[in-house]
Amino acid sequence: MSRSLDAQDRLQLLETIIGAPAGHLGLTEVLTETLHRLREVMAVDTATVLRYQAGGQQLVAAAAAGIEEEVHQGVRVPVGSGFAGRVALERQPVALDQVDETTVVNALLWERGLHAMLGVPMVAGDDLVGVLHVGSVTPRRFSEADVSTLQLLADRLAMAIQVEALEENRSATMALQRSLLPNRLPDVSGLSLAARYVPGAESGLGGDWYDLFLLPGDRLGVVMGDVSGHGLEAAVIMGRLRSALRAYALDCESPAEVLGKLDRKANHFEHGAMATVAYGVIGPSRESITLSLAGHLPPVLARPGQGAGLVDVQPDPPIGLTIGIPERRATVLELPPGAVLAFYTDGLVERRDRPVDTGMAELTKAVHAEDPERLCARVMATMIGNRPAQDDVALVTIRREAVPAGG
Incomplete structure (x- = not known):
């Protein structure tokens, strides 16, 4: 992705990453499949979606590719802390060319050997939905095209997550209320x-x-x-x-x-x-x-x-x-x-x-x-x-x- 991409190129790239919709898959499976495609297309080693929990003011790992331990171990990052927390707080893309305890609070990332990371906010309307980030084990400088592509994907995934969350909220509310x-x-x-x-x-x-x-x-x-x-x-x-x-x-x-x-x-x-x-x-x-x-x-x-x-x-x-x-x-x-x-x-x-x-x-x-x-x-x-x-x-x-x- 070293060449400059115009808007049409980025949209085509986005469709490649998202792939054909799979109606039988749940949201977590869709996110995981998308992250695997993202790794291939952007030639990165890790890709992670962290969902925002407003009550606790924290991000929780929801799906990952290349660093699945984040999900298995229930990684949580306070908003405002470290790399992902900074992305969530500022609601702006953040790129790192140094991944260690001074820049990232999640030890799994530097233990994985990452040297460069790019994270973007996932926002739907005025609501923060989460953070999408990718990482590379080789030194790399992410381009403006990388940032634009990742942000487009984050926007699309944020909408999907919010729609799913609203439906989950309503279903859970109905079930709870009926039970009470x-x-x-x-x-x-x-x-x-x-x-x-x-x-x-x-x-x-x-x-x-x-x-x-x-x-x-x-x-x-x-x-x-x-x-x-x-x-x-x-x-x-x-x-x-x-x-x-x-x-x-x-x-x-x-x-x-x-x-x-x-x-x-x-x-x-x-x-x-x-x-x-x-x-x-x-x-x-x-x-x-x-x-x-x-x-x-x-x-x-x-x-x-x-x-x-x-x-x-x-x-x-x-x-x-x-x-x-x-x-x-x-x-x-x-x-x-x-x-x-x-x-x-x-x-x-x-x-x-x-x-x-x-x-x-x-x-x-x-x-x-x-x-x-x-x-x-x-x-x-x-x-x-x-x-x-x-x-x-x-x-x-x-x-x-x-x-x-x-x-």
Whole structure:
């Protein structure tokens, strides 16, 4: 590649390196095959793709040719450290004519006997995807044509990786969320239950969740929560909060105390995460629910023969938002026979073209003291209709039976 290459030559060279698409191969296999071709075309001895992990601010070896140990040993390079870390930090090509502990943090590279290296950033849009670098065991000065060709390939691979990552993220989020939402609602004497969950069509899956679980003493725990953000990260945080809340619910009878412990946990372990949560406990008599709100919208209560209304419960700050807040509060609400409670997330009532208060008023009109399954269908038809939900929607309806079991 010593001669000067024009744009057409570089594109042809790029197509040679990438080769024909192989639909049966996964992304890692495609990257590895591409790197093997890159070694041949550029006459280099090693080629490596390191993927960027934003959470840890580091690069992780994802595929390699000629120095496969990088992948097998799980090489990690902090952004800003050494050769690859500098490429990632500056987002500019970097060439080395000296490969040793003073220029490279990965000992495998100088142990391999490399004398020259060229690395380029892998960027898709504004997002850093990783670093692509090649190395030679013989002294070599990489040309501008080498840099241009490698950068073209890095750009192409970055797009492929990002598309794959988005699909992996969505698939993992769906699998995680499905595993955490109740497969079936508990069978509770004196109560009938129903629920709905619909992922947002625009924002994608996020951190909305509901939970209903039996507690010692024939009590029922009811949770409705919404983690800020979307995607796998929000779903993972949701899963951790859900598990923690269940554990605290076994140790603490007061919903306010449970949410206080959850807030402490989130502030200590989930830095930057924020969630709204409604948590209530229905006692064994089913005559009342003790409810605490952490920044969450109040549920709707409908009594037989009366119009529905928002419950009068003052919310405390959301989970993870503040440290050292005053003791959280809990309110006891009467549940007359036949009464229905509807818990929901803001995706049910919020729209870009109307204020949330309008949506909550519309929801209140749609809630009646009726069979919970029929009520869920009515609410979803009224609030969602034939329009895809813009954001995640979770809905739980609970009715105290008019005639208690055994009565």
